[in-house]
Amino acid sequence: MTLQTIAFEKREQLKQKPNSDQLGFxxxxxxxxxxxxxxxxxxxxxxxxxxxxSISVDPSAMIFHYGQTVFEGLKAxxxxxxxxxxFRPENNMKRLNQSSKRMSIPEIDEEExxxxxxxxxAIEQDWVPSAEGTSLYIRxxxxxxxxxxxxxPSKTYTFMIILSPVxxxxxxGIKPVSIRVEQQYTRAVKGGTxxxxxxxxxxxxxxxxxxxxxxxxxxxxxxxxxxxKYIEEVGSMNVFFKIDGEVITPExxxxxxxxxxxxxxxxxxxxxxxxxxEQKISMAxxxxxxxxxxxxxxxxxxxxxxxxxxGELIWENEKLVINEGQIGEVAxxxxxxxTGIQTGKVKDRYGWTVEAASKTMNTSPSL
Amino acid sequence: MTLQTIAFEKREQLKQKPNSDQLGFxxxxxxxxxxxxxxxxxxxxxxxxxxxxSISVDPSAMIFHYGQTVFEGLKAxxxxxxxxxxFRPENNMKRLNQSSKRMSIPEIDEEExxxxxxxxxAIEQDWVPSAEGTSLYIRxxxxxxxxxxxxxPSKTYTFMIILSPVxxxxxxGIKPVSIRVEQQYTRAVKGGTxxxxxxxxxxxxxxxxxxxxxxxxxxxxxxxxxxxKYIEEVGSMNVFFKIDGEVITPExxxxxxxxxxxxxxxxxxxxxxxxxxEQKISMAxxxxxxxxxxxxxxxxxxxxxxxxxxGELIWENEKLVINEGQIGEVAxxxxxxxTGIQTGKVKDRYGWTVEAASKTMNTSPSL
Ligand SMILES: Cc1ncc(COP(=O)(O)O)c(C=O)c1O
Ligand SMILES: Cc1ncc(COP(=O)(O)O)c(C=O)c1O
Numbered sequence: 081m082t083l084q085t086i087a088f089e090k091r092e093q094l095k096q097k098p099n100s101d102q103l104g105f106x107x108x109x110x111x112x113x114x115x116x117x118x119x120x121x122x123x124x125x126x127x128x129x130x131x132x133x134s135i136s137v138d139p140s141a142m143i144f145h146y147g148q149t150v151f152e153g154l155k156a157x158x159x160x161x162x163x164x165x166x167f168r169p170e171n172n173m174k175r176l177n178q179s180s181k182r183m184s185i186p187e188i189d190e191e192e193x194x195x196x197x198x199x200x201x202a203i204e205q206d207w208v209p210s211a212e213g214t215s216l217y218i219r220x221x222x223x224x225x226x227x228x229x230x231x232x233p234s235k236t237y238t239f240m241i242i243l244s245p246v247x248x249x250x251x252x253g254i255k256p257v258s259i260r261v262e263q264q265y266t267r268a269v270k271g272g273t274x275x276x277x278x279x280x281x282x283x284x285x286x287x288x289x290x291x292x293x294x295x296x297x298x299x300x301x302x303x304x305x306x307x308x309k310y311i312e313e314v315g316s317m318n319v320f321f322k323i324d325g326e327v328i329t330p331e332x333x334x335x336x337x338x339x340x341x342x343x344x345x346x347x348x349x350x351x352x353x354x355x356x357x358e359q360k361i362s363m364a365x366x367x368x369x370x371x372x373x374x375x376x377x378x379x380x381x382x383x384x385x386x387x388x389x390x391g392e393l394i395w396e397n398e399k400l401v402i403n404e405g406q407i408g409e410v411a412x413x414x415x416x417x418x419t420g421i422q423t424g425k426v427k428d429r430y431g432w433t434v435e436a437a438s439k440t441m442n443t444s445p446s447l
Numbered sequence: 448m449t450l451q452t453i454a455f456e457k458r459e460q461l462k463q464k465p466n467s468d469q470l471g472f473x474x475x476x477x478x479x480x481x482x483x484x485x486x487x488x489x490x491x492x493x494x495x496x497x498x499x500x501s502i503s504v505d506p507s508a509m510i511f512h513y514g515q516t517v518f519e520g521l522k523a524x525x526x527x528x529x530x531x532x533x534f535r536p537e538n539n540m541k542r543l544n545q546s547s548k549r550m551s552i553p554e555i556d557e558e559e560x561x562x563x564x565x566x567x568x569a570i571e572q573d574w575v576p577s578a579e580g581t582s583l584y585i586r587x588x589x590x591x592x593x594x595x596x597x598x599x600p601s602k603t604y605t606f607m608i609i610l611s612p613v614x615x616x617x618x619x620g621i622k623p624v625s626i627r628v629e630q631q632y633t634r635a636v637k638g639g640t641x642x643x644x645x646x647x648x649x650x651x652x653x654x655x656x657x658x659x660x661x662x663x664x665x666x667x668x669x670x671x672x673x674x675x676k677y678i679e680e681v682g683s684m685n686v687f688f689k690i691d692g693e694v695i696t697p698e699x700x701x702x703x704x705x706x707x708x709x710x711x712x713x714x715x716x717x718x719x720x721x722x723x724x725e726q727k728i729s730m731a732x733x734x735x736x737x738x739x740x741x742x743x744x745x746x747x748x749x750x751x752x753x754x755x756x757x758g759e760l761i762w763e764n765e766k767l768v769i770n771e772g773q774i775g776e777v778a779x780x781x782x783x784x785x786t787g788i789q790t791g792k793v794k795d796r797y798g799w800t801v802e803a804a805s806k807t808m809n810t811s812p813s814l
Contacts, residue, residue: 105596107596107597109506132506134504134505135503135504137503139476139500139501139607140476140609143511144588145518145588146646146649147514147650149512149650182654183651184653184654184657217596219507219596221511221512223511224650228473228474229472229586230472231682232653233653240506242507244507265638266638268639269633269673270672271631272633272636272672280640280645280647280648280651282514282598283514283551283591284514286550286599286600287549305637308638315598316598
């Protein structure tokens with residue numbers, strides 16, 4: 081890693097910070113953002129931290145027409161002694177590059193960008209909220225910027241990191257959600273872009289979400305796009321089931337996004353000696369387990385909610401009520417452990433947390 | 448249709464127009480562009496024609512993160528007596544709305560927008576090139592603009608129309624192309640976004656195109672995403688085969704984009720009494736027809752090339768040479784007829800052309 085000098089343009093008039101009970105998700109942005117450009121001659125260059133502001137984009141820029149873009153999502157957490165922690169951020173950098181490969185976007189230097197992120201957070205550390213369940217959401221995103229309507233990879237890109245203080249996912253405490261099993265729409269299919277964190281996979285899912293919302297249900301359970309039988313994900317989360325004492329999650333099959341919370345969940349279960357398997361599982365099998373009384377828990381995993389227990393699954397007019405609509409023991413233990421590690425309340429035995437910035441860190445020399 | 452008053456801000460210093468032999472595709476843009484905004488209170492509002500210029504977009508705008516966007520592509524052609532013609536543009540407006548429905552984007556008033564487009568072209572009419580095979584490419588596009596990272600439909604949008612003079616697709620005369628049958632990557636799948644003209648479907652295809660390019664082949668033949676057996680499209684075109692005197696094109700199956708050139712091709716063949724069928728056709732069947740000597744022609748259809756004859760299909764290390772690598776009779780007749788109608792050289796018996804603007808049209812009163 082050879083670090084490029086990073087330019088810093090400080091915002092003159094800092095913004096007023098919102099109250100932590102108004103945060104919501106992705107509505108407020110901090111004072112500064114990180115930018116870096118790519119072209120074929122200079123590779124990734126001009127890393128800089130500037131006041132958060134609109135960017136100027138040509139109407140013919142490829143991002144608007146052909147969707148060549150990838151992104152990441154992770155969080156910074158404030159501990160009780162005012163440390164600021166990131167959770168396994170090197171995994172996000174790695175996944176960003178995996179997504180980029182799929183989308184024909186030039187890769188970034190993972191270590192270097194993580195370092196830039198840490199500098200950005202050091203500058204914005206006062207924006208990391210401290211109330212229970214709150215955090216600073218981090219959104220790295222790469223967009224294709226060539227002003228050219230040819231259907232081909234862009235030769236220029238902009239990489240941005242924006243930061244948004246976000247509220248608790250569970251302001252009223254964890255409550256299991258009701259999920260609609262989607263039979264018509266497909267999120268992703270083998271050979272497509274489902275394993276990449278890219279724009280397309282998200283807006284293509286709005287129609288299915290609309291149907292769930294209309295029925296008063298909170299999210300969609302996605303089945304595979306080929307046979308419409310096998311369970312893939314839930315909303316924008318990976319999904320786990322506890323069946324007869326054993327935890328099962330759909331195996332990575334070329335259309336499922338490999339979640340970092342999924343990975344951490346599997347690793348924790350292994351540490352705890354709770355049997356966990358990655359395997360194909362069909363909705364029909366799950367249904368049979370349910371009726372045999374063997375379906376003990378169901379939950380989603382993802383950065384936003386960490387663990388999202390599933391209380392009900394609606395499948396073709398049948399309602400499967402799981403664990404009497406209550407959060408299960410395993411889900412609860414996972415939630416407490418992961419959020420505990422993230423916020424420094426539970427000892428991090430696995431080396432998962434990385435210090436982003438602390439009050440005593442001196443940020444000026446390198447800027 | 449109630450037409451809104453359209454504001455016109457004229458560019459002070461008009462651009463220098465490129466020579467028609469330098470045009471290429473989508474590299475040069477005209478002096479002005481059309482813009483219109485959407486919000487929940489005002490619906491689509493503020494239609495305006497302004498100097499072509501970069502737009503200012505918040506880094507958190509939904510277009511950058513979740514790809515909620517749709518677009519269209521059509522052309523304006525200059526006739527020998529300096530009329531400017533559009534080819535079935537009402538179909539593009541209709542398809543734009545169909546795409547929008549799939550992507551949870553508010554629909555536009557088709558007639559109204561066509562009218563705005565005509566006004567824009569009237570202003571930019573000197574940009575419609577006259578050399579053989581050249582035209583003015585028209586790109587309407589809608590982008591989601593909410594500054595909000597929630598994974599949900601945007602509440603605000605911008606609609607833009609930009610114009611680009613484009614060169615002949617066949618500067619050296621029509622030459623059949625070599626096509627690679629793609630076995631691994633998938634363009635689109637039933638339940639996904641393949642029937643919509645939306646960004647995601649294009650950049651997701653770059654990887655497959657890369658593989659074709661590496662082998663010196665010009666485009667990809669897409670198979671269905673479910674069984675990887677049935678033929679869907681070729682590059683960004685629909686595809687037709689002449690087999691034993693009959694023309695066959697894959698039936699619309701929920702993952703194929705319904706092309707306007709495809710539709711026109713089917714209608715012309717019907718008018719000419721050449722049998723044409725929309726049906727499922729597998730690569731294995733095509734291969735069998737080829738070896739029986741029954742595969743007589745193959746060609747793609749789309750706005751960019753109109754008709755693109757396929758000279759070779761490379762499928763699992765076998766090369767199928769079609770019609771000795773020459774353009775077929777039906778493809779040639781379709782090409783001559785459609786381009787003839789588009790440019791006013793062939794009488795338009797079907798009412799397909801619409802006048803966009805003429806030298807004598809008075810554009811100022813309505814502006
Ligand atoms: C489609 C999808 N699946 C799963 C996940 C969960 O991944 P992670 O645990 O890394 O947040 C995400 C992102 O958060 C996602 O977008
Ligand atoms: C994926 C795809 N298929 C087919 C076509 C052909 O459609 P049309 O004939 O309307 O140009 C296009 C667009 O041009 C396309 O993008």
